[in-house]
Amino acid sequence: EFSFPKLIKSIFREERYPADIQGLFYKKDGKIFGERNQRLIELGPYSNMDFALFDMDFYINYLKETGQSFEMMASRGCRGNCAFCYKFCGYGISKRNTDLLLDEIQKIIQKFGIRKIYFVDENFLDSKNDFFEFIKKKRERGMEFTFIGQARLDCIDKETLEIGKENGLTCISAGIESYSQETLDRINKAI
Numbered sequence: 001e002f003s004f005p006k007l008i009k010s011i012f013r014e015e016r017y018p019a020d021i022q023g024l025f026y027k028k029d030g031k032i033f034g035e036r037n038q039r040l041i042e043l044g045p046y047s048n049m050d051f052a053l054f055d056m057d058f059y060i061n062y063l064k065e066t067g068q069s070f071e072m073m074a075s076r077g078c079r080g081n082c083a084f085c086y087k088f089c090g091y092g093i094s095k096r097n098t099d100l101l102l103d104e105i106q107k108i109i110q111k112f113g114i115r116k117i118y119f120v121d122e123n124f125l126d127s128k129n130d131f132f133e134f135i136k137k138k139r140e141r142g143m144e145f146t147f148i149g150q151a152r153l154d155c156i157d158k159e160t161l162e163i164g165k166e167n168g169l170t171c172i173s174a175g176i177e178s179y180s181q182e183t184l185d186r187i188n189k190a191i
Helices: 003-012 056-066 098-112 128-140 158-166 181-186
Strands: 025-028 031-034 070-072 075-078 092-095 116-119 146-150 169-173
Touching (some): 070 098, 098 128, 128 158, 158 169
Parallel strands (some): 070 116
Antiparallel strands (some): 075 092
16 A cells, blocks of 8 residues: 555656555665555454546446355455465454444445445454454345355354344354364464
8 A cells, every 4th residue: 555656656757666655665785675464453444445547337247147246355464374374464453433334334235235245354353353343234234245264263253153143143254274173283374
């Protein structure tokens, strides 16, 4: 959200080594320069989708013909520290405001008639409190849609499954990685 636009502007200004851009790293005279980006905590201000920029008729017709869900993100990142994973979003989870997320889903339902959502973020069910707030506000608004979420196995319990199922959750996708505890420990899966 921040580094890439600054990089493009510096290229147009013909600055070869823009030192003031957080999140940009480069090598000069054998040394590596750069400073890590600050992680966004609240994604709301950066996630208001302008559907007019895309050929939505093509996309929506494809989803309807194939019976697939509209894909969205409610968060990004992960609290895990698995050895095999490259955390391009940094450590921790950044989230969208629940009301803004439901506003967007309402727009999708009204504008496109799609009532199936697939939350593609790796850890939609990571926080039980956040998930229950999502369900509560979905109910308060009287919104009717089904959804799929992803989660680590250690976030799934009977209460979450029951409340989710009663409120439109149709599937949970989880990366198991291995049935071997030795392998899970070696890759730092923390399960």
